[in-house]
Amino acid sequence: MHTVHAMSYADYDFEINGQKASLEEIFPGFNENDRIGIVTRTPGGSMGANALIMSALTRFYDFFRPELGDDPGKLRIYPDYFVLHVGKRYMNHTMIDVWPPHKDVVVEEDDPEQILEAINDRGITRLVVEDIPPTSPTFLRETVSSAKRRIVSALAYSSTGRVDQADITIKGCAESEKNVMATMHMSEELSDIKDQLQKNRDALLVDDRPVETYRRIEPADAIKKLTPSTEFGSATRSYLDVLGNDPKFLTTSW
Secondary structure (H helix, E strand, O other), X not given: OOOOOOOOHHHOEEEEOOEEEOHHHHXXXXXXOOOEEEEEOOOOHHHHHHHHHHHHHHHHHHOOOOOEOOOOOXXXXXXXXXXXXXXXXXXXXXXXXOOOHHHEEEEOOOOHHHHXXXXXXXOOOEEEEEOOOOOOXXXXXXXXXXXXXXXXXXXXXXXXXXXXXXXXXXXXXHHHHHHHHXXXXXXXXXXXXXXXXXXXXXXOEEOOEEEEEEEEEOHHHHHHHOOOOOOOOHHHHHHHHHOOOOHHHEEOOO
C-alpha cells in the first residue's frame, strides 16, 4: 500500500478518441468492487498496461480515504487486481500493488478453458488482454456462461505499451514509472531482457510522462485473445472424459 501517498488519481490523464475522459468512461460503472484481470503471455509484457493498473489503483484508494493506513484501527486493503500469467510466471508485480502474491496467478496450461476458468475463479469484471490474433477456442458452456454474466468490459493492450487501432490513451506520471521500473528490477524472470524493456519504456515518454494506448473490445472478443491455442490441455480433457466427450457441453460462442 506504499502508493497511497506517493501518487493520486489526479496524476493521470485519460483520452477516448482524442477527447479528455475519465477512468469511469473507459470502464463504465467502475467502482471499488471491480476486479481487474490482466492476461499476459510475454516476459515483461504486462508493463504495457502499467498506466491502467496504477491509475485504477489510485482511483480504488480514493473510495476509502481517509480510512487507509498501517496503524491499528486503520484500513489496510489492496484492490482485487490480478495478473494472469499464461504458461509460466513472467514478472513480479509487487511494487505496483498487485498484492498479496497470490494475485500473480500462473495458469500452467496454455488452454483456453483453463485460462477462462482462472478468470472466473477470481471474479474478474474488467478483462484486459494482450492484442494477439483472435482464435475460435472451445470452452465448457458453463464457463462461458459465468464469464458472460459477470465481465462488464474489456480492453486490448500491447506489451510495448502502444496497441494498434487504439482509441484510449492514458498518460502516467513519474512516480508510476518509478514503480514499474522497481518491479521490473526485482523480477528475476526478466534478468536477460531488462535493458530492452527499459528502452521500450523510454520510448513511451512524452514530456517525461509515459503514454500508453489501449483499444476497447467486446468481452466476447477478449476471450478469443486469451491464447493462440485451440487445443485442450490435460485438465480440460479430463473434464471431457467425465462428460463422455459429448459436444453438447461445449461452445465456441459467447
